[in-house]
Amino acid sequence: MDDESIIWLYWERDERAIEITAEKYGPYCGAIAGNILGSREDREECLSDTYIRAWNSMPKDWPGRLQAYLGRITRNLAFNRYRREHAKKRGGGEAALVLEELGECVSGSESVEGHFDRRELIEAIGVFVRGLPENxxxxxxRRYWYADRVDKIARDRGLAPGTVSKTLERTRKQLRGYLTERGFEL
Known part of the structure; x- marks a missing residue:
């Protein structure tokens, strides 16, 4: 079934929308949640929450791309769950590494929030990422949206893990410079 038909099922409040969404996009959303959360149980719970969130938000929203819409919901829910579960302890795993790596570019401090609207920062990062060469x-x-492991990215792209790590390091440095040039205090 095409995305527009699935969205119409949501708008019509037809419960088949969730079944079809799970069938078509469950593996995609599951991979996102799994990369961030790690455990199968947390992944499954996050998927259930994604379908509920889509059910509750679809009458207000008509997403341009259903896959991206569901991926964003899943990613946000997974990171929120991760932060909640690791609030009192420093945990390992890819999510902690991803957040730590990006922390050097975008600190999330009040100074950024105080000087610029969050949407401006998000837009600037989007422009930066769209301007990067495809590779x-x-x-x-893959690293910062999907929280893929460096070794998995390297294997899939036929590169050495050190090459991927160095590319990420240089790209973060470029992002930091790009944001600083545009007046964001990091």
Whole structure:
């Protein structure tokens, strides 16, 4: 079934929308949640929450791309769950590494929030990422959107893990410079 038909099922409040969404996009959303959360149980719970969130938000929203819409919901829910579970302890795993790596570019401190609207920062990062060459963009997005492990990215792209790590390091440095040039205090 095409995305527009699935969205119409949501708008019509037809419960088949969730079944079809799970069938078509469950593996995609599951991979995102799994990369961030690690455990199968947390992944499954996050998927259930994704379908509920989509059910509750679809009458207000008509997403341009259903896959991206569901991926964003899943990613946000997974990171929120991760932060909640690791609030009192420093945990390992890819999510902690991803957040730590990006922390050197975008600190999330009040100074950024106080000087610029969050949307401006998000837009600037989007412009930066869209301007990257395809190979760097792919590596950056896989690491920081999908929370893929460096060794998995390297294997899939036929590169050495050190090459991927160095590419990510240089791209983060470029992002930091790009944001600083545009007046964001980091």
């Amino acid at each position: 760097k963009r792919s590596i950056f997005v």
